[in-house]
Amino acid sequence: MYFLQFTAESSSNSMVERDFTIGEVPGVLWSPASSTADRAPLVLMAHGGGNHKKHPAMSGRAQRLVAGCGFHVAVIDAPGHGDRPRTALDEQEIAVMQKAMATGEPVGPIVVRYNDHLAELAVPEYQATLDALQELPEIGTDGPVGFWGINMGTAIGVPFVAIEPRITAAVFGQHWPDVLAEKAKQITIPIEFDLQWDDEHISREEGLALFDAFASKEKSLHVNSGKHKELPRFEADSAVGFFARHLS
Amino acid sequence: MYFLQFTAESSSNSMVERDFTIGEVPGVLWSPASSTADRAPLVLMAHGGGNHKKHPAMSGRAQRLVAGCGFHVAVIDAPGHGDRPRTALDEQEIAVMQKAMATGEPVGPIVVRYNDHLAELAVPEYQATLDALQELPEIGTDGPVGFWGINMGTAIGVPFVAIEPRITAAVFGQHWPDVLAEKAKQITIPIEFDLQWDDEHISREEGLALFDAFASKEKSLHVNSGKHKELPRFEADSAVGFFARHLS
Numbered sequence: 001m002y003f004l005q006f007t008a009e010s011s012s013n014s015m016v017e018r019d020f021t022i023g024e025v026p027g028v029l030w031s032p033a034s035s036t037a038d039r040a041p042l043v044l045m046a047h048g049g050g051n052h053k054k055h056p057a058m059s060g061r062a063q064r065l066v067a068g069c070g071f072h073v074a075v076i077d078a079p080g081h082g083d084r085p086r087t088a089l090d091e092q093e094i095a096v097m098q099k100a101m102a103t104g105e106p107v108g109p110i111v112v113r114y115n116d117h118l119a120e121l122a123v124p125e126y127q128a129t130l131d132a133l134q135e136l137p138e139i140g141t142d143g144p145v146g147f148w149g150i151n152m153g154t155a156i157g158v159p160f161v162a163i164e165p166r167i168t169a170a171v172f173g174q175h176w177p178d179v180l181a182e183k184a185k186q187i188t189i190p191i192e193f194d195l196q197w198d199d200e201h202i203s204r205e206e207g208l209a210l211f212d213a214f215a216s217k218e219k220s221l222h223v224n225s226g227k228h229k230e231l232p233r234f235e236a237d238s239a240v241g242f243f244a245r246h247l248s
Numbered sequence: 249m250y251f252l253q254f255t256a257e258s259s260s261n262s263m264v265e266r267d268f269t270i271g272e273v274p275g276v277l278w279s280p281a282s283s284t285a286d287r288a289p290l291v292l293m294a295h296g297g298g299n300h301k302k303h304p305a306m307s308g309r310a311q312r313l314v315a316g317c318g319f320h321v322a323v324i325d326a327p328g329h330g331d332r333p334r335t336a337l338d339e340q341e342i343a344v345m346q347k348a349m350a351t352g353e354p355v356g357p358i359v360v361r362y363n364d365h366l367a368e369l370a371v372p373e374y375q376a377t378l379d380a381l382q383e384l385p386e387i388g389t390d391g392p393v394g395f396w397g398i399n400m401g402t403a404i405g406v407p408f409v410a411i412e413p414r415i416t417a418a419v420f421g422q423h424w425p426d427v428l429a430e431k432a433k434q435i436t437i438p439i440e441f442d443l444q445w446d447d448e449h450i451s452r453e454e455g456l457a458l459f460d461a462f463a464s465k466e467k468s469l470h471v472n473s474g475k476h477k478e479l480p481r482f483e484a485d486s487a488v489g490f491f492a493r494h495l496s
Contacts, residue, residue: 197469211471220480221445221471225464232468234493238486245482 004132015066022132025125026083027076028053030062031138039140041247042133044126044167045075046149046156049115052082057236061148064240071146071247072139076129078156079121089117107201112178115155122156123163130166144168144247148239150194150231151175162186169246171239174228176202177210184213192220192242194235199228252380263314270380273373274331275324276301278310279386287388289495290381292374292415293323294397294404297363300330309396312488319394319495320387324377326404327369337365355449360426363403370404371411378414392416392495396487398442398479399423410434417494419487422476424450425458432461440468440490442483447476 007026008019014033019026032040043065047058053075062073077083080090093114100107134141147170149157154175161167162183170187173194177184191214195207211221220242224232255274256267262281267274280288291313295306301323310321325331328338341362348355382389395418397405402423409415410431418435421442425432439462443455459469468490472480 197467217473218480219445219473221469223459223469223471225467232466234489237489241482241485 002128002132004135013063013067015063022076022125022129024084025076025129026053027074027129028058029133030059030066030073032066032070032072039138039143040070040072041144041146041243042072042074042130042139043146043148043243043247044130045073045147046122046126046153046160047075047078047081048150049111049152050081053077054082061236061239064236065243068240069244069248071243072133074129074133076122076125078152079118079125093117108176108178108206111152111201112155112176115152115175116179118152119156119159123160126156126160127164130164134166146170146243146247148243155180158187159183161189169243171242173222174199174202174207174231175210176206177213181210181213184210185215188215188217190218190242190246191216192222192239194231195221195223196228196231197223197225198230201228250376250380252377252383261311261315263311270324270373270377272332273324273377274301275322275377276306277381278307278314278321280314280318280320287386287391288318288320289392289394289491290320290322290378290387291394291396291491291495292378293321293395294370294374294401294408295323295326295329296398297359297400298329301325302330309484309487312484313491316488317492317496319491320381322377322381324370324373326400327366327373341365356424356426356454359449360403360424363400363423364427366400367404367407371408374404374408375412378412382414394418394491394495396491403428406435407431409437417491419490421470422447422450422455422479423458424454425461429458429461432458433463436463436465438466438490438494439464440470440487442479443469443471444476444479445471445473449476 002023004020004022006018006020010017011033016031016033018029047055058075065071065073080086097110100110133139145166147157147161147167150173154172158180161170169190171192193211250271252268252270254266254268258265259281264279264281266277295303306323313319313321328334345358381387393414395405395409395415398421402420406428409418417438419440441459
């Protein structure tokens, strides 16, 4: 059992930002500045590899969900990311990945292996975070909860959502099917899934295989032309619309 | 050279509906009731097989584009559809199609052949309609023009957009690649493309092959679980957002 401690608070653009820790794990909770309703839905997010909880992709999505939908949004730093220390294994895997990038070797097998390791650590952290956030009166235990994570966020999110019945809608995307496809078969909630058609790391077949694995009756795949890092910004608006439909 | 004649006018929900004819072809133009700007973008739509210009799918999309974006929206009846007479060939092809449906034979080859015939007739009609609508002061020749057609609307739209440089953004989907893929290779404007993952008539491979054929640098594919007729209504909102991004 971990306790949530708020460590800092600020506010801008009608959004309150509260840093917190749960045990050793640092996170951030964004909320509407003035809440008219007693409680509001929560979206848990997971950041991408090499990024952190307050990366602009995270705060930008939060701005849309908080200002646009009145939701709460929370992210925690993944193991070895953001304000968390790197282990010797983190350093080693990152070095192997950077070498593969530099020499043009396939990075898939390395990323799949390393992300699987991080997910094993992160899934219980996400569960503890959800436990603690649901203790807050403005979130509560009854409200709907969404999950949004692309890339490494999907590597963490698929095993998390597969065993977490409190998550009722999720946005995933841009990962290899290895390891994850078996877990995706256990997921039946509505999902939206992003895939880049000209991804230099993840083939079309691999991307489609992961989408295909989800057992969800309602699932949408958004494919866009462009390379791995060129996911269009309008997909963030689409994901916000998806959560507005399913959590409101 | 055909002249546009308005034959009826009504208004509801802040939308003006004007029936028109261009030669023998009946159409409908939906416009904002009170236009603040002098001119507004136009979206040409094409209805699906067996439907007509004022099918609820058409008027519903128009409502979103007119009320939501302030655009003009026009549809014409396809040959043999709506208020237009059927030829002996129409009757014959429809009978063959219905027989195939009833006996469970593949309808693809019949629909592809019949839609190709209809497209040959409809493409010059769409060009004449665009010529005539651009004569209207509230549309004009300078403004951006979109095209939106799914199913048979794609069979007509792909050859139309392939030879029509005035169209600057298009939403297509749910058709076989036969006949159309070669023409799609000539299309370079931004497109959004809808595909049903469990379509009982169009296989995944066929759907993906048509999407893949477009030469557009910016193209998005929206795949949803469900059968041919189960395209989710939220894809209409997505298409409206697409046109708002590209035509505004």
